[in-house]
Amino acid sequence: MPPSRLAILSWCLYDWANTAFSTVITTFVFATYFTQAVAQDPLVGTTQWGQTLSLSAFVIALASPVMGAIADKGGRRKPWLLACTAVCVVATGFMWFVKPSTDYTTMALVLFFTSSTAYGLGTVFYDAMLPTLVPASRRGRVSGWGWGLGYAGGLVCLLLTLTGLVQADVPWFALDKDIAEPVRAAALLVGLWFGVFSLPLFLVTPDRPQTSLSLVKAAHEGIRTLLNTLRHLRHEADILRFLLAHMFYINGLTTLFGFGAIYAAGTFGMDFPEVIRFGIALNIAAGLGALVFAWVDDWIGSKHTILIALVGLMSFGGILILTHSKEILWIFGMALGIFVGPAQAASRSLMSRLAPQGQEAELFGLYACAGKATAFLGPLVLAFATDIFESQRVGMAT
Numbered sequence: 001m002p003p004s005r006l007a008i009l010s011w012c013l014y015d016w017a018n019t020a021f022s023t024v025i026t027t028f029v030f031a032t033y034f035t036q037a038v039a040q041d042p043l044v045g046t047t048q049w050g051q052t053l054s055l056s057a058f059v060i061a062l063a064s065p066v067m068g069a070i071a072d073k074g075g076r077r078k079p080w081l082l083a084c085t086a087v088c089v090v091a092t093g094f095m096w097f098v099k100p101s102t103d104y105t106t107m108a109l110v111l112f113f114t115s116s117t118a119y120g121l122g123t124v125f126y127d128a129m130l131p132t133l134v135p136a137s138r139r140g141r142v143s144g145w146g147w148g149l150g151y152a153g154g155l156v157c158l159l160l161t162l163t164g165l166v167q168a169d170v171p172w173f174a175l176d177k178d179i180a181e182p183v184r185a186a187a188l189l190v191g192l193w194f195g196v197f198s199l200p201l202f203l204v205t206p207d208r209p210q211t212s213l214s215l216v217k218a219a220h221e222g223i224r225t226l227l228n229t230l231r232h233l234r235h236e237a238d239i240l241r242f243l244l245a246h247m248f249y250i251n252g253l254t255t256l257f258g259f260g261a262i263y264a265a266g267t268f269g270m271d272f273p274e275v276i277r278f279g280i281a282l283n284i285a286a287g288l289g290a291l292v293f294a295w296v297d298d299w300i301g302s303k304h305t306i307l308i309a310l311v312g313l314m315s316f317g318g319i320l321i322l323t324h325s326k327e328i329l330w331i332f333g334m335a336l337g338i339f340v341g342p343a344q345a346a347s348r349s350l351m352s353r354l355a356p357q358g359q360e361a362e363l364f365g366l367y368a369c370a371g372k373a374t375a376f377l378g379p380l381v382l383a384f385a386t387d388i389f390e391s392q393r394v395g396m397a398t
Contacts, residue, residue, distance in 0.1 A: 003133050003134075003205065006204055007205045007206060008133055008134065008205075009200075010200035010201045011129060011130075011133055011205045012142065012145045012146040013149065013197055013198075013200050013201065014126055014146070014197075015147060015153065016150060016152065016153030016197055017194050017195075017196075017197035018085075018119065018123075018126075018198065020153055020154050020193045020194055021088065021119055021190055021194055022119070022154065023154030023155070023283070024157055024158055024161050024186055024190050025095070025112070025115070025186075025187065025190055026116065027279075028158060028276070028279065029158070029161055029162075029166060029183060029186045030095060030112075030183070031049055033180065033183045034048075035049060037100035038100060038104055040102055048105070049109075049112070050379070052109045052112055052113050053112075054375070054376050055113060056112075056113050056116040057373075057376070060120040060369075060372045061372040061373040062369075064364075064365035064368040064369055064372075065368075065369050066222070066223060066226060066365070067080065067121060067124065067125075067361075067365060068124050068125070068361035068362045068363070068364055068365025068368075069222035069223060069225055069361070069362040069365065070215075070218050070219045071125060071128070071218075071222070071361040072222060072225070072359055072360065072361045072362050073211065073213055073218040073219075073221045073225065074211055074213060074218040074222075075208050075209055075210045075211040076207045076208055076210050077128050077207055077208065077361060078125075078129075078201075078202060078205075078207040081122050081125040081129075081201075081202075082202055084118045084119070084121045084122030084125065085194070085195075087114065087115070087118035088114075088119045088122065088194065089194050089195045090191070091112075091114040091115035092111075092191040093187060093188055093191035093192075094187075095108065095111050095115075095184065095187035096184045096187050098184060099180065099184070100180045120368065123368065124364045124367075125361060126201075127348055127351070127352070127364045127367070128361035128364045129205070130142065130143060130349070131352045131353075131355065131357070132360075133205070136352075136353050138298060139297075139349040139352050140295070140296075140297025140299075140302060140305070140346065140349045141295055141297065141298050142349075143294070143297070143345045143348045144291060144294020144295075144297060144341070144346075144349075145290075145291065145294055146348075147290035147341050147344055147345040147348075148287045148291035148294070148341065148345075149287075150287075151284070151286050151287030151290065151341065153193075153197065155280060155283050155284065155287070157189065159280075160189065161186045161189060162276070165182040165185050165186055165189070166186065168182065172185075173185075225362065226362055226365075229362065229363075229366075238354055239354050239355075242350060242354060243366060243367065243370040244370070246351075246367065246370050247370040247371065247373065247374055249306075249343070250343075250347070250370075251378040252313075253340065253343060253344070254371075255378030255379055255382055256317065259395075259396065260279070261278075262392075263396050264278055267392045268326050268329055281330075281333075281334060282333060282334065282336075282337040284337075285334045285336075285337030285338050285340075286337045286341040287341055288338065289337065289339055289341040289342050290341025290342060290344070292338075293305055293308075293341070293342035293346065294345065296308075297346045297349055302347075302350035302353060303346075305342055306342075306347060306350065308339075308342070309339040309340075309342040309343035309346065312338065313336060313339045313340070316339070317336055317396075319332045320332055320333060320336065320396075321397050322393075351363060351367045378398075381398045382395040382398050383395065385398045
């Protein structure tokens with residue numbers, strides 16, 4: 001019996017749940033709080049935060065293929081996903097105890113490393129569930145629905161954080177601004193949000209049946225299968241080409257999002273509230289793009305959808321590099337945002353179509369590895385070009 005619509009919706013709702021972490025903790029609120037109020041100074045804080053994020057990406061790149069292969073041999077993916085989710089939720093919640101003092105620098109970085117690594121590893125098992133939920137002909141729309149819900153969930157949680165806590169004249173629960181309680185409470189909100197909205201997946205969405213292998217045997221068989229896959233990957237031309245291509249274009253996309261606010265502020269003189277509005281608008285456009293192109297993916301195929309998205313990103317990105325008008329930045333920035341979601345959603349659905357049956361988690365582990373292994377290169381090249389040419393425009397052009 002195929003999974004019900006409720007089971008599929010519950011799977012998509014996990015995107016709504018977990019994107020709050022990347023939006024509020026990694027991108028907008030807690031990262032800024034750490035660099036501005038916890039670290040020794042903003043420059044040192046930015047370096048420490050970036051190094052921690054890079055270390056987390058390195059661990060994810062190494063561990064995800066191995067853990068994915070073991071999960072494939074064991075059969076079930078939800079126990080692995082539940083463990084990663086629980087670790088991320090708990091570590092995020094404990095960020096409440098990070099007070100605005102350099103005494104809490106180590107605590108903040110350890111908690112962020114733990115939560116970020118668990119978050120990244122969890123996506124491997126979450127993505128690997130897609131092929132077992134819907135046939136290949138419908139994976140594009142379901143993946144797109146998930147990404148669209150993810151952008152929406154991240155934005156709703158961010159807006160609640162800003163209006164009820166960080167920017168409120170009177171924060172919820174009369175929290176004390178002098179000791180940064182409203183900002184620290186954002187971590188509690190994200191942890192609660194992630195935990196509550198991920199429950200439907202664990203309660204409703206079906207999993208693959210458990211195999212007869214013990215965990216030790218599954219680990220042995222999984223690692224053996226992974227090594228065999230790596231040895232013969234050069235013969236799987238489609239998978240190898242896609243993983244290599246994904247490694248490059250997702251790096252560019254991640255760098256674009258990671259430095260977009262810095263570019264808008266430095267080159268176009270946006271103040272912090274305007275940068276937040278621009279970021280929110282960009283995320284709305286990306287979510288709408290993921291939803292609209294969800295059907296296009298199933299209609300013309302994931303590969304063609306990715307190619308359309310990349311052409312759109314390069315074209316509108318080029319205009320944003322050349323323009324000096326803030327109005328043009330807003331207009332074409334939103335146009336660029338439309339193609340961000342489809343590039344991500346169609347990549348997931350293409351990987352699900354290329355992965356051999358029974359090796360989904362293993363291949364999504366390699367997919368995560370390809371996305372994380374060189375994640376440092378985009379920011380490094382951008383920083384190098386910006387420094388050499390003393391121009392943010394040249395840096396963004398890379």
